[in-house]
Amino acid sequence: MSTMAIDKAGPSRKVKYGSMSRDRAWALRWSYFFLVLFAIFFLTPPVYMLITSLKSSAEISAATNPWWVFHPTLSNYVELLTSNQFLRFFWNSSIISIVVVIVTMLISIPAAFALARMKFWGSATLATGVFLTYLIPDSLLFIPLFKMLGVIQDLTGITLLNRWYVLVFIYPTLTVPFCTWIMIGYFASIPKELDEAAIIDGASWLQTLLRIFIPVALPGLIAATIFAFTVSWAQFLYPLVFTTSVDQLVLPVGITTTLIKGDVFNWGQIMTGALLGAAPPLIIYAFLMDYYIAGLTAGATKG
Amino acid sequence: MADVSLRKVIKRYDDVEAVRGIDLDIADHEFIVLVGPSGCGKSTTLRMIAGLEDISDGDIMIGGDVVNDVPPKDRDIAMVFQNYALYPHMTVAENMSFGLRLKHYPKAEIKARVTEAARLLDITDLIDRKPKQLSGGQRQRVAMGRAIVRNPKVFLFDEPLSNLDAKLRVQMRIEIKKVHQKVRTTTVYVTHDQVEAMTLADRVVVMNKGRIEQIGTPNELYHKPATRFVAGFIGSPAMNFIPCRLEDAGGTLRIRLTDRIAFALPPARAARYNALPRSDRLLLGIRPEHLSESHPHLEPGVETFDTVLDVTEPMGMETLVYFGLDGTPVCGRVNPNAGAKDGAPMRLAMDLNNMHLLNEETGVVL
Numbered sequence: 001m002s003t004m005a006i007d008k009a010g011p012s013r014k015v016k017y018g019s020m021s022r023d024r025a026w027a028l029r030w031s032y033f034f035l036v037l038f039a040i041f042f043l044t045p046p047v048y049m050l051i052t053s054l055k056s057s058a059e060i061s062a063a064t065n066p067w068w069v070f071h072p073t074l075s076n077y078v079e080l081l082t083s084n085q086f087l088r089f090f091w092n093s094s095i096i097s098i099v100v101v102i103v104t105m106l107i108s109i110p111a112a113f114a115l116a117r118m119k120f121w122g123s124a125t126l127a128t129g130v131f132l133t134y135l136i137p138d139s140l141l142f143i144p145l146f147k148m149l150g151v152i153q154d155l156t157g158i159t160l161l162n163r164w165y166v167l168v169f170i171y172p173t174l175t176v177p178f179c180t181w182i183m184i185g186y187f188a189s190i191p192k193e194l195d196e197a198a199i200i201d202g203a204s205w206l207q208t209l210l211r212i213f214i215p216v217a218l219p220g221l222i223a224a225t226i227f228a229f230t231v232s233w234a235q236f237l238y239p240l241v242f243t244t245s246v247d248q249l250v251l252p253v254g255i256t257t258t259l260i261k262g263d264v265f266n267w268g269q270i271m272t273g274a275l276l277g278a279a280p281p282l283i284i285y286a287f288l289m290d291y292y293i294a295g296l297t298a299g300a301t302k303g
Numbered sequence: 304m305a306d307v308s309l310r311k312v313i314k315r316y317d318d319v320e321a322v323r324g325i326d327l328d329i330a331d332h333e334f335i336v337l338v339g340p341s342g343c344g345k346s347t348t349l350r351m352i353a354g355l356e357d358i359s360d361g362d363i364m365i366g367g368d369v370v371n372d373v374p375p376k377d378r379d380i381a382m383v384f385q386n387y388a389l390y391p392h393m394t395v396a397e398n399m400s401f402g403l404r405l406k407h408y409p410k411a412e413i414k415a416r417v418t419e420a421a422r423l424l425d426i427t428d429l430i431d432r433k434p435k436q437l438s439g440g441q442r443q444r445v446a447m448g449r450a451i452v453r454n455p456k457v458f459l460f461d462e463p464l465s466n467l468d469a470k471l472r473v474q475m476r477i478e479i480k481k482v483h484q485k486v487r488t489t490t491v492y493v494t495h496d497q498v499e500a501m502t503l504a505d506r507v508v509v510m511n512k513g514r515i516e517q518i519g520t521p522n523e524l525y526h527k528p529a530t531r532f533v534a535g536f537i538g539s540p541a542m543n544f545i546p547c548r549l550e551d552a553g554g555t556l557r558i559r560l561t562d563r564i565a566f567a568l569p570p571a572r573a574a575r576y577n578a579l580p581r582s583d584r585l586l587l588g589i590r591p592e593h594l595s596e597s598h599p600h601l602e603p604g605v606e607t608f609d610t611v612l613d614v615t616e617p618m619g620m621e622t623l624v625y626f627g628l629d630g631t632p633v634c635g636r637v638n639p640n641a642g643a644k645d646g647a648p649m650r651l652a653m654d655l656n657n658m659h660l661l662n663e664e665t666g667v668v669l
Contacts (some may be wrong), residue, residue, distance in 0.1 A: 201449070201453075
């Protein structure tokens with residue numbers, strides 16, 4: 001009876017219940033609102049950098065609209081890209097980041113595989129321990145590390161301080177724990193039957209890792225690679241502490257120490273240098289993003 | 304090709320015994336099915352044969368050699384998993400040839416074997432596809448192909464059809480049987496589905512709580528179950544168990560089901576059960592197909608009784624009828640034209656020539 005009554009009242013009162021499409025429309029409007037808001041918030045600094053990099057020093061210090069270029073010039077770019085010093089910073093940063101990525105992967109992948117798959121005594125504790133080391137901030141670590149390098153120098157006579165390649169040994173303390181942690185997660189998501197099938201097919205642990213796990217966990221591997229590269233490329237504190245001579249500097253430290261002389265800021269070149277420095281990670285993201293998102297495990301087991 | 308033997312095999316996880324001392328001899332070329340409810344130890348047993356689980360005690364022999372400490376890759380076995388476990392980044396051909404490539408077989412031989420297996424399984428057209436482009440049934444065929452190309456001593460199947468829908472399962476069941484008829488490799492097959500077990504196996508091993516309840520051909524298990532567990536597990540709908548006792552009446556041995564219902568036992572059965580104490584608490588085990596509608600010309604040993612049906616289930620070729628005997632639910636199978644209706648009285652006939660008598664306490668079939 002009551003159902004009948006509601007049915008009769010329905011059309012005359014025109015009660016509108018939340019329809020899927022209406023809910024969806026509002027959800028979309030809010031999404032766009034916040035996305036635009038965040039896009040403006042995050043894109044303003046790089047846009048400002050681009051604008052400033054196209055100005056001459058005179059125009060930067062002139063009291064004109066800072067958001068407009070009246071006399072665009074590429075002189076900042078030309079000066080930096082023809083400066084041996086800047087190219088040296090770039091070279092140092094590139095070599096260090098690439099080597100750090102390789103070193104990190106060579107350590108993280110086998111470590112993650114062992115921790116995710118070879119159940120040995122204490123493996124779970126060790127996995128948590130690996131992650132905990134990541135939680136120690138570099139601002140706490142750099143003093144003992146500096147002391148250690150000093151001790152090594154005293155004992156062996158090998159100079160590591162103020163050499164760019166020392167960073168190749170230092171950065172993995174930041175990248176290895178986190179990359180190992182990411183890879184443990186990816187490896188753990190691979191169905192156990194897959195390595196059992198490989199083992200029965202006659203694969204050794206190493207063959208299982210190289211021919212099954214790495215190809216299947218490629219998205220995770222790329223995520224870890226991007227992370228390791230970004231961390232090494234953008235690292236500021238360690239190179240600031242461990243390297244001092246101009247020819248040993250990396251890009252972030254080089255730009256700030258050579259382009260700021262006392263209280264004179266060469267804003268045009270600083271912005272140009274920062275933009276050029278941001279380019280490599282940006283390019284890498286753009287190329288690897290598709291891989292990063294694509295799931296490769298589809299079809300391994302019942303979907 | 305090889306025989307497989309298990310000698311007092313035990314598997315312990317910490318202080319829990321998952322497999323409690325199994326003895327099993329599997330002959331060369333034989334198709335053995337391990338069947339039982341989940342947690343009965345059937346998959347653990349299979350994984351121990353594969354070498355994926357260590358054995359806690361006992362011996363496993365393949366082809367006469369003890370393989371307790373032999374790693375899986377050296378046992379010359381192939382396994383098909385429930386969720387297929389295909390390598391997602393490889394094509395069908397690469398999936399099938401992975402094991403051969405690891406063993407550095409000549410390319411020509413790999414190609415020949417893959418082609419032959421693909422032809423056998425009717426997946427020749429799919430050879431260049433990736434697993435994600437295949438349906439569930441096709442993936443399962445590839446998984447079988449991966450096992451076949453290796454030409455191993457033993458095939459191990461771990462619930463290979465559980466992920467398929469009912470229709471495809473029936474189809475793949477027949478495929479598996481056909482493949483076994485052609486390649487004749489010794490096969491150990493694990494399933495929880497008693498229909499799969501009955502249809503595929505040369506011999507079925509019924510397992511329960513880490514032990515073997517009974518080993519036998521499908522017909523033996525069906526007609527001569529050794530325990531209440533086997534009697535209840537094999538057959539669908541399951542065998543009825545009705546509390547009863549034996550009594551003597553005028554020189555004949557009778558079986559009393561309720562105050563109202565008691566039947567004289569057929570002579571062969573009477574001779575078999577005569578020695579039993581009359582005070583024992585017993586169960587009458589009778590399959591639904593031996594409880595059907597009454598008709599005028601009954602054979603000797605078939606007894607009739609009247610009951611009121613609770614529920615009927617028309618299945619098309621037969622109708623299942625459910626009723627109670629002193630509170631015990633009982634299922635029978637009658638002809639769809641016998642006029643069975645929900646809540647209606649009906650005269651049913653019980654074929655005592657096919658009855659089983661069980662000890663209620665021990666569960667042993669007498």
